[in-house]
Amino acid sequence: MKTILIGAGAAGLFFAGLYKKDLLILDKNDQAGRKLLATGNGRCNFTNLNLSDDFYFSSNEGFYSYALRTNDNKDLIVYLNSLGILTTNLPSGRCYPQTLSSKTVRDILFMRANGKFIFEEDVLDIDFEKKLVITKDAKYAYDRLVIASGGKSLPGSGSDGKIFKILKKVHSLRDFSYAITNYKCQNPLSKRAKGVRVTAKASLYIDGKFINSSTDDVIFQPYGLTGTAILDLSNQISYGLFKNSDIRVQLDLLSAYDFKEVLDILSALAGKYKDMTLRELLTGFINEKLIFDLVKNTGLREDIKAKSLSAKDLKKITASLKGLEFRIKEINDVENAQVTIGGIDTKFVNPKTFESKNIKDLYFIGEVLDVDGACGGYNIQWAYSSAKACADYLNKN
């Protein structure tokens, strides 16, 4: 029984470590886990202590539930520990290797993997009838084929999506987009605010309906918004863009204070420092590089004297501080998006074994499937959960 695995990325490496039978692994790169090296800013945020279906998205909702439940975050931590990868986590729940180096994870998964690896072997075609994987110089016969070729994001890492042309011959694909990335806004802040990083509560509204929020870093760029809070909301933003919905992100720049507290403090200051300008009043509230845009948003001028501010003006300023609104126009950076939306239509894949319902002995694991996880370790968790479910089934059958 010969099994071929296409892709030595996260899912492929997990599979190769868990599969106990004869295995040949083909990857177009010259080394395993190239994308894995880039994960978590080089630190590999491999899972999250807060794991639930809420952090996963697919056009076939719930497809991911079984694998995630049977091979969850605790299971992954125990597995990594058993390989000799010690782990740690942040208060946010994000889990990392103790070394805080993704190279540790890549190296150890590769060292402990079973099977024979052939690198720089680009799969150019697959003959699903004759069960042959075709590369430039060879044809490899298989009994079982496991495809772990990833999505389309960060194409330089090997997952350039070319393989989808081959897979399309036998499987329907869901439309592609990208998530865990940054966004162009219709109303970005001016260049004065370029690169300013704040901690804010970012709330996402799609077609007027509140969807989700995240309190973390937000970075203002001339094109629009980036930062961890935006990455946290990114899957839902990208799905909204897909549907041409009206997408707005409201930033609460003073989330530790409620509206009345901010208004009271601002009103008291305006009463005390009557001859100071609005800019001077706000200097202790937010990064001074943001004051111009914040005040412009209210229709007031920075140099207006405190004594001229009406109660209505003070409310407007408070509203701007507590709900600076951006309209999201489009994805800014497709190439460096951390995850691909879309891929193999999971309606035609068994959620327990990951076998194709169209073609016997063909399996899909990881990001090649139409499943995307949120920012925070959920995609490597998916690579593991799907690989483990598939390997467990194949080890027994």
Ligand SMILES: Cc1cc2nc3c(=O)[nH]c(=O)nc-3n(C[C@H](O)[C@H](O)[C@H](O)COP(=O)(O)OP(=O)(O)OC[C@H]3O[C@@H](n4cnc5c(N)ncnc54)[C@H](O)[C@@H]3O)c2cc1C
């Ligand atoms: C910058 C960045 C940071 C990220 N950070 C995190 C993070 O901190 N936490 C997290 O959970 N997720 C993170 N992700 C997402 C995560 O890396 C992916 O979801 C995960 O690597 C997917 O695993 P995979 O094995 O399915 O695909 P990949 O890891 O992309 O592996 C696919 C493999 O298949 C090979 N391949 C593709 N086509 C062919 C072909 N035709 N022939 C031969 N080989 C082929 C590729 O060379 C590649 O090695 C990040 C992604 C990026 C881009």
